[in-house]
Amino acid sequence: MSQPPTPNPHHVSPWKFVLALVAVVGLVALISPLLSKKAGRDYATRYDEPKGLGHAVTAPKAAELSAAANLNEHSWTNGMVWIPGGTFQMGSEEGQPDEKPVHEITVDGFWMDRYELTNEEFEKFVKATGYATIAERKPKQEDFPDAPPEALVPGSIVFTPPPGEVPLHNHMAWWRYVPGANWRHPEGPDSNLKGREKQPVVQVSWFDAMAYAKWAGKRLPTEAEWEFASRGGREKLTYTWGNEKTPDGKWLANIWQGQFPNGNTLQDGFKFQAPVGSFPPNDYGLYDMAGNVWEWCADWYMPDYYAKSPKRNPQGPQESYDPNEPGVWKRVTRGGSYLCTEAYCWGYRPAMRMKTSPDTGLSHTGFRCVRSGPPPVKP
Numbered sequence: 178m179s180q181p182p183t184p185n186p187h188h189v190s191p192w193k194f195v196l197a198l199v200a201v202v203g204l205v206a207l208i209s210p211l212l213s214k215k216a217g218r219d220y221a222t223r224y225d226e227p228k229g230l231g232h233a234v235t236a237p238k239a240a241e242l243s244a245a246a247n248l249n250e251h252s253w254t255n256g257m258v259w260i261p262g263g264t265f266q267m268g269s270e271e272g273q274p275d276e277k278p279v280h281e282i283t284v285d286g287f288w289m290d291r292y293e294l295t296n297e298e299f300e301k302f303v304k305a306t307g308y309a310t311i312a313e314r315k316p317k318q319e320d321f322p323d324a325p326p327e328a329l330v331p332g333s334i335v336f337t338p339p340p341g342e343v344p345l346h347n348h349m350a351w352w353r354y355v356p357g358a359n360w361r362h363p364e365g366p367d368s369n370l371k372g373r374e375k376q377p378v379v380q381v382s383w384f385d386a387m388a389y390a391k392w393a394g395k396r397l398p399t400e401a402e403w404e405f406a407s408r409g410g411r412e413k414l415t416y417t418w419g420n421e422k423t424p425d426g427k428w429l430a431n432i433w434q435g436q437f438p439n440g441n442t443l444q445d446g447f448k449f450q451a452p453v454g455s456f457p458p459n460d461y462g463l464y465d466m467a468g469n470v471w472e473w474c475a476d477w478y479m480p481d482y483y484a485k486s487p488k489r490n491p492q493g494p495q496e497s498y499d500p501n502e503p504g505v506w507k508r509v510t511r512g513g514s515y516l517c518t519e520a521y522c523w524g525y526r527p528a529m530r531m532k533t534s535p536d537t538g539l540s541h542t543g544f545r546c547v548r549s550g551p552p553p554v555k556p
């Protein structure tokens with residue numbers, strides 16, 4: 178199988194989309210102060226900076242999480258699957274350079290959400306806590322001191338198919354910063370969640386996912402846990418289900434068919450997000466570990482981490498670097514989305530690594546949580 182042509186498909190950062198917005202609506206003078214700050218090493222966060230991380234990031238306020246863990250002691254495993262620990266070969270020799278070297282990793286057993294987190298589940302969290310996602314918050318003037326107040330507009334990044342074929346080296350051709358886009362309005366103010374309760378929540382940043390996980394008494398998976406779980410106990414296969422993309426002509430994940438990004442032939446039945454669990458699970462009983470939406474992991478992204486990763490329960494590097502966008506620290510996302518094609522990002526392979534700035538929400542990125550043991554009690 179041929180390799181994807183670009184080393185960093187779908188990677189995005191907010192300031193580029195602010196730039197796109199500028200180009201579209203002619204607000205250059207208005208928004209340029211935001212850009213200059215965003216583009217720097219300590220790209221501006223709109224939010225508070227937690228201590229001890231050594232870089233500009235934000236974390237949910239303690240008060241936002243005060244409703245946490247109202248959990249029945251026996252209920253937290255509901256909807257979760259026990260992933261028995263084990264040793265596996267992480268990475269792939271046939272994928273991107275950052276998937277190499279293939280290396281042996283051992284992870285302890287853990288529980289993992291059977292499905293990607295849905296809109297209706299995220300709504301329970303928001304109702305209980307009053308939490309506002311990053312895309313819903315107005316950028317703070319103090320973080321953008323040079324920006325005029327009218328430029329500080331909440332919003333998020335939305336996949337917007339172009340009318341015709343476009344070169345694949347410029348993702349600005351299909352991603353757009355949309356004021357008013359957020360998890361309740363994934364494609365912008367005119368969209369809503371009616372009938373989409375069982376679809377995975379999107380337009381949630383890494384910080385939003387972390388806030389949810391804390392409230393639920395769970396955590397985000399490490400990158401190693403995610404890949405181990407996605408392989409379903411089956412070694413070194415190209416896909417979660419085997420080595421053939423469409424065995425017996427069947428599509429086994431919600432991905433993109435046809436000409437990306439303008440012509441989706443819908444052979445798998447879905448244009449964008451599908452209700453979770455619309456495709457068969459892997460051998461651990463996990464759904465949508467390939468396709469549907471990218472899923473946030475806990476780890477920072479480093480392209481060469483595999484060469485020096487600890488062998489047991491790796492927690493990711495202490496810092497981040499993306500050669501395609503130096504200076505912007507990114508968290509790992511995994512699993513690919515409804516936008517993935519073999520010709521472009523091939524992201525629905527268990528070995529494929531993606532990375533996104535932790536303050537960024539996207540219309541194809543969500544998450545699922547994990548929790549450490551104990552294992553299920555045998556009757």
Ligand SMILES: [Ca+2]
Nearest residue numbers: 465468470512
């Ligand atoms: Ca997925």
